[in-house]
Amino acid sequence: MINLESMLRTNSQVTDYKINIHEIKSYEMFFVKGKLETLRRTNTCDTCVTVYVSHGEFLGNADFLVYPSTTEEALKDLISKAAERASLIDNKPYSLPAGGPEDCTVDSNFAKLRPEELAAKVANTVFDANSLPNGSLNSVEIFLNQHHETVVNSRGLRKSQTRYDAMVEAIPTYNGSIQSVELYKQYNFSNLDEKALYQEIADIMQAVQARYEAVKPQQKLDCKVILNKKELRELFFSISRNLRYSSVFNHSTVFKKGDDVQKNPTGDLISITMAGALEGNVCSAKFDSDGLSLGTQRIVEDGKALAYFGDNQYGQYLGEKPTGSLRCLHAATGSLSQKALLEGPYLEIIFMSGLQVDFFSDYIGGEVRLAYYHDGQKIIPVTGISVSGSVSDVLSSIRFSETEATQDGYTGPEKAMLTGMKIF
């Protein structure tokens, strides 16, 4: 590192530099029908160097990767080539964040166990959660990662953080006499809570049994639609993408500050805060790749776009204070009790191929693999249907649960009620 920095300093073309070092140690287990198929370990380190070259009224940058195998001679060439490339780039100048040394750890209980012990606990919990007769987990993949990230720049900034994350991918399957059906589950976490993990898997096992029992509705359904946390995550992040500095600067957005995200709202008002870290949220980090310390930024308040957020370069271009790349999203809950949500006929979506949200085309919808249709008297699992609607119409009347849930960077309403969706 010291050698790399001194080599960067001695190149006369290089005005500034940034070094991102990412060390990853992983322990991974892959199970096929309950048997261990592959055990993997990784022990790698990526070093990405960005050089900045000030030329005339412009600032250019270019990056390159350095590996432990990179020789000093090769490094010198890489620096020169990157400096040459940067001198071709005519971007508006911006400054790198300054600062001193800082060493942080994002809280996690992973560090208390050896990776093989942690993996065994995770695997045993996942498989124990399948108590369904005729149920199986045909594929389970477990990834445990320890990340150590360091950002150093020519302005004295020198930050490092250690964080952990884990991902379980499970394929719950129900093997009935007529057919065998499956669903897909990806569960990300940064703190092992065996009870929560067990419940996530147990819930998806119940859902896969429901998919087996599900039927294609014989009649056209016309009722309110209830979304759960996974689809709400997609909806809220789609709103937030419109308010990133980079999206605004490049005109790839449908909202400006002050615009109504919800036009003529008749339901619950949307409020969104982006954050660097949220308790229990797997996307939590202390700083971003530029080394900017991450706080919070309220971007939507009571249905109106309030502020933008994003990285150092585009924040400065817009004349805004860079917030850093905030990866956690908190959305305000609403006013609907569980009882009110589930009143009258409704279609509660349990599993979709993937909710499509497109503000440019004003579209929301997708294929539904499992939903519960309540006809006012009984609940029927249904499949083979799709939903679609106008996302702007949906947002005008959306209602949110008063309960909160967390899913991959999202913390917000557990459920939402949508009206005006076509079910076909």
Added chain:
Amino acid sequence: MGFSQFLDSRRDRAKALVKILGAQFNYVSILGADSKSTQIQVNANTSGINNGQDTECGFVVKLNNGSCFFEYAMDDIGADVAALAAEIKAAFSVSSALKHSSISHTALTDEPLVKSFNRPSDLHTYSDAQILDFCRKTRAVLQGKNEHILNAIVAFNTVEISKLFISANRELDQNYIYVSGMMFLVYRENEKVVQTYAFEGSNNVSDVMAKLPQKMDELVTRAHQLAFAKPIEPGVYDVITDPSITGLIAHEAFGHGVEMDQFVKDRALAKEYVGKYVASPICNMRDGAASTLDIASYFFDDDGVLAGDTQIIKDGILVTGISDLASAAQLGTPPTGNGRRESTRRKAYTRMTNTFFEKGTDKLEDMIASIQHGYMLFETDNGMEDPKNWAIQCVAQYGIEIVDGKLTENYVSPVVMSGYVPDLLKSISMISDDFVTCGSGFCGKGYKEWVRVSDGGPALKARVKLG
């Protein structure tokens, strides 16, 4: 530039490591990768020359004794190979608390072969400055096409891949290049912002530079039409798919279901349909890195198996699936050259490469003329597989309404195709006599393990639910 000097310098160490580990394991292989990718991008206010996401340098060791596979990914093979071998062996401890046993399977294929592969390209005759200049000039012309264009972006991606594979009996290396160019528009008209793109790929920079700008006028016209596009009225329609949507169907609706690691996991309904009709008798479908030249064309896969050309559907009947080394060993079938990794840091799975329907005999104009009311669907947005239950979700950027056998000016966007895969494939009644593949996309396994793929084929006439 040719094959990586770095990998060459580690060749003997890799052989030594294979030999040491071979004393304890029946199968040992090492895959080394040194791939350099550059992304050059110019938009209205910024530009950049940066590392592309395919850039990687590292090794992965694969070990097997007829049971569970072990893999160890690392940055380098150091000079002290014996110490590294000891470190690798020590890494594979499993907690005694784990309640689960391991798989068993037949011996792995390791037929003797020593070979070097190289695919020529003109990439190294172009400087960064020349490619950047092309992007700048193309962007300026594109931006000037129309006052409604908020931002025109032109990007150029180059990737040079070097891979070394060493096992007890095989020593393979390959070096090849692929380049691609993309024009992307952010466009505002009719009080609506729309985004759309055009793509061109080749192993030669000169091809991309010649062909990409030819798509400019069509791109701007499409942006205009999308600004006035309406939502589609959900329903079941006769459709014509352009090659991009044909490829999306081949890839998402059916291709994932014939990845044979899904057969091993009992995750694919296709396993029960080998030798049976799954599509209309006029349908033929293939996958293979050697099937056509596109972004997923290589000489050997990440398991050291030579690139294949697999006929998946012949005359409507499912012939076979595609496989990587591990799934083939578990199924007792020959591997098809479809073992691919996102990088050496990730596991090899069975993955598609270039996946397409073969061309038919119909003229596109006759196909359109045969539809009283329906849509022609264009440009892949995304899709999601469901190999176990054959549900479809394929999203097209837009469709054009067909009325009385003629394409109209009525655009709909976006268009989500859904339904049941065999219903869709068996409804295919006409196939055009042209053929195009496109390698603009990445494919994930579930929601991870991204690799570059191409797909395509001719135009298909089918009947499907749109919404």
